[in-house]
Amino acid sequence: MKRPPIVIVGASLAGGTAAVTLREDGFDGDIVLVGAEAQPPYNRPPLSKGYLRGQDRFEDQLVRPASYYAEQRIGLELGVRATKIDAGQKLVELEGGRRVAYDRLLVATGGRNRTLSVPGANLAGVFQLRTVEDCDRIRAAVARGRRAVVMGFGFIGSEVSASLRQLGIEVVAIEGARVPLARIVGDEVGQVLADIHRDKGVELITEDSVAALEGSGRVERVRTTKNRVFECDFVVAGIGIVPNTELVAAAGARVDNGVLVDERCGTSLPDVLAAGDVTNHLHPIFGRLRVEHWNNGYQQGRAAARSLLGGTQPYDYVHTFWSDQYEHVIEYVGFATSWDRIVFRGRPGSRKFLGFYLKDGIVRAAVGLDRGGDPEDAKGDSELKAAVDMVRARAAIDPAKLADESVDLRALAGARV
Ligand SMILES: Cc1cc2nc3c(=O)[nH]c(=O)nc-3n(C[C@H](O)[C@H](O)[C@H](O)COP(=O)(O)OP(=O)(O)OC[C@H]3O[C@@H](n4cnc5c(N)ncnc54)[C@H](O)[C@@H]3O)c2cc1C
Numbered sequence: 001m002k003r004p005p006i007v008i009v010g011a012s013l014a015g016g017t018a019a020v021t022l023r024e025d026g027f028d029g030d031i032v033l034v035g036a037e038a039q040p041p042y043n044r045p046p047l048s049k050g051y052l053r054g055q056d057r058f059e060d061q062l063v064r065p066a067s068y069y070a071e072q073r074i075g076l077e078l079g080v081r082a083t084k085i086d087a088g089q090k091l092v093e094l095e096g097g098r099r100v101a102y103d104r105l106l107v108a109t110g111g112r113n114r115t116l117s118v119p120g121a122n123l124a125g126v127f128q129l130r131t132v133e134d135c136d137r138i139r140a141a142v143a144r145g146r147r148a149v150v151m152g153f154g155f156i157g158s159e160v161s162a163s164l165r166q167l168g169i170e171v172v173a174i175e176g177a178r179v180p181l182a183r184i185v186g187d188e189v190g191q192v193l194a195d196i197h198r199d200k201g202v203e204l205i206t207e208d209s210v211a212a213l214e215g216s217g218r219v220e221r222v223r224t225t226k227n228r229v230f231e232c233d234f235v236v237a238g239i240g241i242v243p244n245t246e247l248v249a250a251a252g253a254r255v256d257n258g259v260l261v262d263e264r265c266g267t268s269l270p271d272v273l274a275a276g277d278v279t280n281h282l283h284p285i286f287g288r289l290r291v292e293h294w295n296n297g298y299q300q301g302r303a304a305a306r307s308l309l310g311g312t313q314p315y316d317y318v319h320t321f322w323s324d325q326y327e328h329v330i331e332y333v334g335f336a337t338s339w340d341r342i343v344f345r346g347r348p349g350s351r352k353f354l355g356f357y358l359k360d361g362i363v364r365a366a367v368g369l370d371r372g373g374d375p376e377d378a379k380g381d382s383e384l385k386a387a388v389d390m391v392r393a394r395a396a397i398d399p400a401k402l403a404d405e406s407v408d409l410r411a412l413a414g415a416r417v
Contacts, residue, residue: 010108011035014276017301048159085251111241120213145233157238263314275304293321334365361396
C-alpha cells in the first residue's frame, strides 16, 4: 500500500525550503505543502527593503519559481489554512473540512504580527507588515501620502523608516527604549544606528510610546503617552510577532514561546517536526531559543527535511542575520541576550566596525556595520566567519587581540587564551 505523504503546514521560507530539500536529497514519495497565503513560498526580507521601495519584483522573491512544485510533484494547497492536527490518526484537517493523511508532518507556521491594541488601531491608513499584501497596502499609502509615523524601532521599524525616507516620505519614529535596538546590539551600536537614521532625516522619538491613533475614519495624527502629537498620512507599526503555535498546541504538542523542538526538530508529538520562526529549539551551543531570522528559516527547514528522512545530525547552525538600512549593511552572528563587555575593532563612531559580545571571556556573538563581510559567503574567509568560528569554539579569546587591527581574526579564531 502506498505510504501517505509527508505533509508540510506553512508554505513559506521554512516549509518551502524543506520541500525543496526533500526532493534534492532524493525523497521520491508524495509531498503536500499547505499554505494559508495565496502565493507560493516567498522571501519576506525585501518587503521592508527593495520591494517596498518598488525596486525589486515579487517574482524574484520566490523560494522557487511557481512552476517548480508541479515539476517536482509537490502538491501545493495554497490559500488554505490547516485547522486541526489529529496526531493519533495522523491527519491534518483543512479549512472546509477536507482531511489529509500524513506519514510525517512538518509544522512551519511561522509568526504573525502582534495585535495592535491602542485606540484607533482599526483606522484606515494604519498598517503592519508581514505579507506581500501588507506591503502592497503600504506602497499604495506611500503613493498618496507624505508623512508617516513608524511605531517601534526594532529591525522592521528601522528598515521601513529607512525605505520610507529613501522614497522621500517624512518619518517620525516612536520607540519606547532609550536607545533603539540596544536589547539586541547594545547601547553603543544602537546609538550609532539611531544617529544614522537621524542624519537621514528620521525624527526619532525615544522613551515614549503611542497612546492613541486619531482621525475620522482614516488616521490623521498620533498622540503619544507624553502627549506629543504628530500629524501623519499613514502609520506603520513594527511591534513584533507572535509564533503561530495554536494549531500544534491544540494537537497536544508542548509549547513555550514557540513549539518546543529537540535538536532534530522533533516536537513532543510522534512524527511531527517543526522548523522556522515558530520553533523554540534546543541548540547545542545556545540552549533553548526562538529566533526570527531568514537564515534560520532556511537552515532549519533544510535540517528538518533531513530529520524527516531519518537523519540524526543535530541542528547546530550558528545563527546569523542581516539588516539593510540605507546604504548600510548590518551583519550579526551568534546569539547573546546578555554580555559583560563589548570589544570593538574599529571605532563605532566611524560607522565601519566590528563589535564582539563577550561573557566570561567567551565570544557569544558579533556584529559588523559595513565591515566583516558575509558570514555565509561560500569562500568562508570573512572576518565575521572567523567570529562564527569563535562562537562555535566557545573558547576564551584575548579582548586586546580582538580589538587589535594588526591581529588576524582568522588566526585568532583558531587560538585560545
Ligand atoms: C518585512 C520583513 C523583513 C524581514 N527582513 C529580514 C532580514 O533582513 N533578515 C533576516 O534575517 N530576517 C528577516 N525577516 C524575517 C524572516 O523573513 C523570517 O524569519 C522568515 O520569514 C521565517 O520563515 P518561516 O517559514 O519560519 O515563517 P513565515 O515566513 O512566518 O511563514 C509561515 C507561513 O505559514 C503560514 N501559516 C500559518 N499558519 C498556518 C496554517 N494553520 N495553515 C496553513 N498555513 C499557515 C503563514 O501564512 C505563512 O505563509 C523579515 C521579516 C519580515 C516580515
